[in-house]
Amino acid sequence: GAGVSQSPSNKVTEKGKDVELRCDPISGHTALYWYRQSLGQGLEFLIYFQGNSAPDKSGLPSDRFSAERTGGSVSTLTIQRTQQEDSAVYFCASSLALVAGGRGTDTQYFGPGTRLTVL
């Protein structure tokens, strides 16, 4: 079946521009996650959605970052007034549920990522 898809795969933008990254999760998955990975670094957790709700936005790096999810499906991560330090690969993941059977977080399935380059 179809996995998690992200678009665009690559995005080059100029400093100060706004960008929008899209994630299409696996159909039926209620939980959705956004991560960021800077070059040569580990995964930085940004935000998760349970349905359309994001209980905690404190992981977003600054108020220039926002995320939404509609219809329990597609999610968009928006970065306003991009800066060079925003350059990274942004991964989206989804899972069937947030918590598997009430015990432990459910398996996350990751998309291929969007490589963002801010010039």
Added chain:
Amino acid sequence: LAKTTQPISMDSYEGQEVNITCSHNNIATNDYITWYQQFPSQGPRFIIQGYKTKVTNEVASLFIPADRKSSTLSLPRVSLSDTAVYYCLVASRAGSYQLTFGKGTKLSVIP
């Protein structure tokens, strides 16, 4: 929030068993430990998850001691295709979930 620590890199010869340890000293009672594998230019992929003692699946084993302050991912008889970065993940819940990935261990398998 749980903080995880892993070795930055490891080398191994083909056919050997590899053990990668992750420290998570302040793991909470209800936290599970999950390991993911990441190849270059790809998103991470689930390997194994556990709570305590030992868990085994078709690709790996996960050992978690009684105090649960660390966990060890064991890869039996590695091959060149196991060259990747391995992450441990601890999910902590303090109201909402915080998903803390370690910085990852780059495993290089040598012919």
